Amino acid sequence: MPKAAVFTMKLEAELRDEFVAATEAVHRPASQVVRELMREFVQRQRAEHDYDAFLSGKVEASRSSMRSGRGLSSDEVDAEFAARRSKAARLA
DSSP: OOOOOOOOOOOOHHHHHHHHHHHHHTTOOHHHHHHHHHHHHHHHHHHHHHHHHHHHHHHHHHHHHHHTTOOOOHHHHHHHHHHHHHHHHHHO
């Protein structure tokens, strides 16, 4: 990938020195490590966004189910799964 942009940032001298020393210790250019860190951050943010969207969809589906009368109350769910656990225990 061609490098067409310059990224300038301010940070503490001590952090910069430690970072450069750490990258030199593993024989890798600091800029390469920064690019990898940036890519990982972007991927994490995308994954969090995707999960948040998925979760919001599930919550809205549940709310819609409850509004339409197809949902079960907490007590009904508890009773249903108590019956399932009881049946599974008898089969074991």
